[in-house]
Amino acid sequence: MLLLLLILAYVAASAETINYPAFMQGINYGDRAVYVIGHKPPDSDSVCSAITYANLKRKLGVNCEARIASPVNAETLYGLKYFDVPVPLLLDSAAGENIILVDHNLFSQAAAGMDKANILEVIDHHNIGGDVRTGAPIYYRAMPIGCTSTIVWLSYLESNVEIDRQNAGLMLTAILSDTVNLHSQTTTELDRQAVKSLEKIVGFADEEARTKYFRAMKEALVSYAGMTEREIITSDYKEYNKSGVKFAIGVVESLTPEKQAALTARLDKWQVIIIKL
Numbered sequence: 077m078l079l080l081l082l083i084l085a086y087v088a089a090s091a092e093t094i095n096y097p098a099f100m101q102g103i104n105y106g107d108r109a110v111y112v113i114g115h116k117p118p119d120s121d122s123v124c125s126a127i128t129y130a131n132l133k134r135k136l137g138v139n140c141e142a143r144i145a146s147p148v149n150a151e152t153l154y155g156l157k158y159f160d161v162p163v164p165l166l167l168d169s170a171a172g173e174n175i176i177l178v179d180h181n182l183f184s185q186a187a188a189g190m191d192k193a194n195i196l197e198v199i200d201h202h203n204i205g206g207d208v209r210t211g212a213p214i215y216y217r218a219m220p221i222g223c224t225s226t227i228v229w230l231s232y233l234e235s236n237v238e239i240d241r242q243n244a245g246l247m248l249t250a251i252l253s254d255t256v257n258l259h260s261q262t263t264t265e266l267d268r269q270a271v272k273s274l275e276k277i278v279g280f281a282d283e284e285a286r287t288k289y290f291r292a293m294k295e296a297l298v299s300y301a302g303m304t305e306r307e308i309i310t311s312d313y314k315e316y317n318k319s320g321v322k323f324a325i326g327v328v329e330s331l332t333p334e335k336q337a338a339l340t341a342r343l344d345k346w347q348v349i350i351i352k353l
């Protein structure tokens with residue numbers, strides 16, 4: 077009995093000795109700016125994770141700013157406007173800069189000059205491609221979950237930093253985008269917990285309110301407002317070369333049959349083959 081009590085006392089004591097916020101506050105990268113940046117072209121997760129993680133690091137005393145590698149898409153722009161957050165500045169070259177990578181770890185998807193950057197951290201939910209090599213130990217966090225912003229949310233909790241409405245809104249935007257409103261196969265229990273907690277901060281009363289916001293995000297993405305036909309065709313576009321035959325596949329989306337017909341009519345005069353799915 078005595079032994080058991082001693083073991084319990086030891087477990088209780090050792091649990092109390094972990095002070096993770098103090099560890100997070102102790103990470104110091106000096107006075108030079110540290111840029112947090114996602115992949116290119118950026119999606120909502122890449123942009124929102126960069127903004128919200130940079131905000132967390134600032135609260136922890138790091139001179140941190142979010143950047144983007146190329147212009148944001150219409151969905152991200154909708155989320156930023158909805159929560160009244162400015163679009164981050166472009167980073168023309170990462171060469172020689174202090175960098176925290178979010179939502180990617182491959183240089184083929186990164187801002188120019190990333191192979192010559194000083195990478196300080198990686199926060200990601202993708203497979204590890206092996207491009208990131210450093211001379212010193214770094215904070216590298218990859219988790220097999222639905223969205224990088226879920227890791228950012230977890231980092232706020234672990235660091236004991238309060239999440240304001242704007243940052244909650246951006247993390248929510250990213251998670252809903254990456255997990256298709258929690259319906260993608262990549263969605264985990266942690267993503268669901270993050271959404272539940274963040275939607276409360278944002279003030280979405282129930283699942284219906286959250287789903288309404290998600291639909292508006294997707295409407296914005298597929299509205300292609302103010303875009304030329306060329307921009308629409310190349311917004312999600314990959315080139316191929318098979319047995320000497322060069323071709324490309326571009327994906328355009330519409331949410332209703334009427335919008336699909338209008339989009340088809342617009343793109344019809346271009347020499348593209350339209351396959352409706």
Ligand SMILES: [Mn+2]
Pocket residue numbers: 121122179201222223224254
């Ligand atoms: Mn992502």
